Amino acid sequence: MLNIGIFLAGPSREREIAFAGGRTVYDNLNKQLFRPIPIFVDSFGQLCLLDWEYLYKGSIRDFYPPVEALPPSPHHFQIYVESLGLSKQASKELLAQIGRPISFSELPELIDFAFLSLHGEWGEDGQLQGMLEALGIPYSGSGIRASSLGMDKSFQKKMMQAGGFESPPIQQIWAKDWSGELPNLEQLKKEMGFPLVVRPSNQGSSIGVRIVEQAEDLLDALENAFFGLEISAEDWQQMSREEQIQWMRKLLDIRSGLGFPLEVEGPKKDKQLLYHPEQLLALLDKELGQGHSPKLRLQSQYREESVLLEGFIEGREFSCVVIQDEDGQAIALPPTEIIKGKELFDYRSKYLAGLSRKLTPIDLPEAQIQAIRQECERLFRFLEFDVYARIDGFIQADGRIILNDPNTTSGMLPSSFFFHQAAEIGLNPSHFLSFIIHRSLLARSRKCLRPNNYGQLLARLESEMQRLEGEVAELQKVAVILGGYSSERHISVESGRNIYEKLASSADYLPFPVFLTGKAEDQQLYELPINLLLKDNADDIRDKLLNYKVHPIIQKIRQETAHIANQFSGRSSRLDPRSLSFDELSEETRLAFIALHGRPGEDGALQRELAKRGIAFNGSEADSAALTIDKYQSLQKLKAAGLPVTEQILLSKSDYLAQPEQSLQQAGEKLGWPLIAKPVDDGCSSAVKKIKNEAELEAFLAALFREEDILPKIAQERLAILPKEEFPQKQYALLEQLVEQKDALHFLEVTVGLLCHHEADGSIRYEVFEPSETLASGEILSLEEKFLAGEGQNITPARLAVGELEYAPLAAQIKADLEQAARILGVTGYARIDAFVRIYADGRAETLVIEVNSLPGMTPATCIFHQTAINGYQPFDFIRQILTFGQERQAQNSLLSSSQED
Known part of the structure; x- marks a missing residue:
């Protein structure tokens, strides 16, 4: 090992x-x-x-x-x-x-x-x-020189031009020459015209990159690429306090803003180095808010040496991973097209599930796809890359191929190009990582000029791989059910992929992914091959399933790489999807992990189908799941049992359309403004909005109760709905009174996970984890803050202690309240409960449940894993506990059913 x-x-x-x-x-x-x-x-x-x-x-x-x-x-x-x-x-x-x-x-x-x-x-x-x-x-990966070339975009462009690769016109602006003034615009228009692209020379993930449509936007784009900006007293004073704080949060973000520490320069060229955003906020209030200075210039310490201006490339954008075979020959995997308009394929679009569409291979004639592959292989060889690389580019209408961004490494999230394209040749992430390590050892041993042990390490690895290939392990088959057709389908895919990968890299389980699609009255199941599992989102998977065919280019590449797949995939991998009925599923396995969120998944219908066939599953049983998905019924049940909950109104579409003005007025009178509006049976922050007045509530209900797929313009404008933001269509809206601090000493939002265990006496013990404090940058915890790497902040354990009050007794009260709520609602298996907590000076903690998730999100960074880690569970251990409970419960239910029949 x-x-x-x-x-x-x-x-x-x-x-x-x-x-x-x-x-x-x-x-x-x-x-x-x-x-x-x-x-x-x-x-x-x-x-x-x-x-x-x-x-x-x-x-x-x-x-x-x-x-x-x-x-x-x-x-x-x-x-x-x-x-x-x-x-x-x-x-x-x-x-x-x-x-x-x-x-x-x-x-x-x-x-x-x-x-x-x-x-x-x-x-x-x-x-x-x-x-x-x-x-x-x-x-892993390329050597020193190739890595340096892969990172320095400006020198890279010069090398590529020297190598005869097509290139847009470029101009380099050096930081030492940058004075905050525009370059010669007439010359710029003549050489490359508008639109053009402005990019820092040494950044990836589209950080600092902008498409500039017209000359008047160029100065701002250059400032952005050099990670500096100028703010005037007039601009600062025109912002509300809330807008100033949001502006500061964006500035603080090292991906989209300047980051800290930063240098502040006043009108007299005096400079201060500030480390913390609170320092800057105080300075801006003093200098700009009180009019002491007309403007200030801010410059990040993480600056750029130079910035590139590039002519905008009209064409279809693609990304292609190139790998090496055992002889060091470059093989391009099938290039993927990034489906978009002129908008930038930015950080958010790259890494948040469901915001971008990728098509593999790019939809072009075979000859053109082959031309892209050959050009990518040629660049891989020209820059002397090793092992693997990701090469981005464009193909124009006339067939010209412009490669604009060779990368010696790639994003390694589960659905990244890196794994996405390797899956097309039958390698799951675990297989592909073994490939990378093996080929990297080969590359290092070939290129190192002094004695080393790299060959010995390679021999050890190959010996272990042969040993595993000869062993036949008794692995337990698990169906990982993911997808669905709700607004939460993309997060369901992320969760299911994570579960699959945790199980696939273990020595205990043999998982196989099952995609659920269709509609409530006609659900369809498909066993997925790994290449479909690693498509970018649920819609891509569904479209591929419904129009399934193997592209000739994919067949060709599979033939070229068959020796690689055979060496690293171990047992044979499924390469084509297979339709399954529930009865056929039960013939394959007696164990399933439901990774679906909302409807379908958490509504009990799927649980009933599985239980009918004796298939053990994770989470609560059908009746409890059907209750907890309904945020109104579940909170009303808690209220009837004496637990504190917020005031609610369940508003039906028919009632609202019959009396819209009266409905709006009654909501304000009963709940007050602002209030919280949300679907009654969705999670993942889908369409959850803080509503400040009747006009905003009218816009929210117009969106939720709409007949067409397209959002009404009134909703987009009044609710500031982001591009491609999921907003479901529903028959019911849930309106809730905003939970506030009131006279409490301390107030915070928490989320708490729990895990159930069967005791010897047949009872169920609830293991309630330490609360996590959730911090939202805006009014509502967003989808990005829940699921996008690096967004949001969860503090675990939550900061409950305040003044003389200690953490332990406060946490014990909260955990006891949430265990009581779980028992009242019949929750078993595992769950996540979101709540607000008021802490009073006398040491009392009041817990107000917001919602109960019977199948919480299981994406890699979800905070339930932070909590289980405190109790000593690694993610795989936690997943195994969840599956074990489901199996034990199914065994008990089978015994009970048999005894009743006797």
């Missing part, structure tokens, strides 16, 4: 995706071949053997810097460690709270191989690769 050091996080602006990608590698490495060791790289390039429980935090900011080290922040700004303004030694002391700080010199004793999931600076620029080579440690 090889010790694989997984380098994650890092100092770059892409650190959150690098952290999430490292977690994907950790989870998917074949545990029978590799021992994963997470190595956290902090903002200063220091290393730490990360305690495993921190690996499952949603954001680096959830655990580093530790909560105890955070300065007071009245506006709850989320910061990275560099905002503390610490010395290197002081930051190392903080690292000791999340693991064991280590030096580079210790690495050879700790790891056999370095898997680099870092992005940007340190990960893709050759720096870390050079240090590892000096230490004699083999690493």
Whole structure:
């Protein structure tokens, strides 16, 4: 077994995706071949053997810097460690709270191989690769020179032009020459025209990139790419306080804003270096709010050496992963088309499920697809990349291919291009990671000019792979049911993929993915091959299923890579989907994990079908599931049992359409403004809005009760609905009184997970985990904050202690209240309960349940994994406990049914 050091996080602006990608590698490495060791790289390039429980935090900011080290922040700004303004030694002391700080010199004793999931600076620029080579440690991907070329976009463009690759016109602007003034516009229009693209030279994930349609927007785009901006007193004073705070949050974000620390320059050219956003807010209030200065200039310390201007490329955008075979030959996998208009394929679109569409292979004649592959292979060879790379580009209407972004590493989230295209040749993520490690060992052994042990490591790995291939393990088959047809279908796919991957990399289970589609009265099941499981979202999977065919290019590439698939996939992989009935499902397995959210999934209908056939499943049984999905009925039941809940109105579409004005007026009179409006039976923050007046409520109901798929314009304008934001059509709206602090000493929103265990006496014991405090950047916790890597913040355990009051007795009260709620609603298996908590000066904690999720989201970073880690469960252990409970419950139910028949 090889010790694989997984380098994650890092100092770059892409650190959150690098952290999430490292977690994907950790989870998917074949545990029978590799021992994963997470190595956290902090903002200063220091290393730490990360305690495993921190690996499952949603954001680096959830655990580093530790909560105890955070300065007071009245506006709850989320910061990275560099905002503390610490010395290197002081930051190392903080690292000791999340693991064991280590030096580079210790690495050879700790790891056999370095898997680099870092992005940007340190990960893709050759720096870390050079240090590892000096230490004699083999690493993944390309070598030093190729990595450096892959990261520096400006020099890369010059190299590609010299190599005869098609290129748009480019112009480089150096930071040393940048004075905040526009370049020669007449010359620019003549050379490249508008629109054009502005990009920093050393960033990925579309960070700092803008498409500029007209000359008047160019200055702002250049400022953005150099990570600086100017703000005037007039602009500051025109914003409301809420708008100022939101502006600050965006500024704080190292992906879309400047990040901290930053330099502030006044009209007299005096400069101050500020580390924390509260410092900047106070300065802006003083200088701009009170009119002491007409304007201030802000400049991030994470600056760029140069910025590129590129002619806009009209064409169809694609991304193509290129890999090497055992002889070092480049093989391009099927290129994927990014379906969009002229909008930027930005960070949010790249990484949040359901916001982008990808088509593999790109929909073009075979000859053109082959031309794309050949050009990508040629660039791979020209830049002397190793092992794998992701190459982005465009194909124009005349067939010209322009490659504009070769990357020596790729995002490693489950549905990234990296895994997405490998799945087309039959490799699941675990297989593909084994391939990467094997080929990287080959590349290092071939190119290293001094004696090394790389060949020995390679021989060890191949020996272990042969041993596993010869073993026939008794694995338990598990159907992982995902998808659906609700507004939560994309998150269901994310959850199901995560469950599948955790089980697939274990030595205990043989999972197979089952996609549910259709409609309530006609549900259809399909067993998915791995290539469909790793499509970008539920709609892509459904469309592929309903129009299934194997593209000739895919067949060709499978033939070219058959030797790779045979070497790394172990047992044969399914390459085509298969329709299943529930009866056929029961012939395949007696165990299912339902990864569906909302309807269908949490409404009890699927549970009834499975129970009928003796298939054990996770979560609550049918009746309880049908109750908890209804936020009105479940809270009313809790209220009848004496538990405090907020005031509610259940408003039907028919009643509203009959008396719209009266309905709006009654809502305001009973609940007051603002109020919360939401669907009665959806989760995942789908269409949950804070409504401030009758006009906004009218817009919300127009959207929820609409007949057409397209949202009414009134709703888009009044509710600020984001592009591609899911907004379901329903027959009922749930209106709730806004829960507020009132006279409590402390007030917060929490989410708490629980797990059930069967006791020897037949009773059920509830294990209630420590509460997580949820912090929303806006009025409502968003989909991104729940599920997008690096967004939002969950503090676990929640900050309950206030004044002289201690955490333990307050947490005990909250957990007891939530266990009582679960028992009243008949919840079993596991669940997540969201609630508001008021803490009073006398030590009393009042818990108001918001909703109960009988099948909570199980995406990699969901906070239920933060909570289970405190109790010693790694994610796989938690999933195994969930499945075990379901099996034990099914066995008990079968015995009970048999005894009743007798």
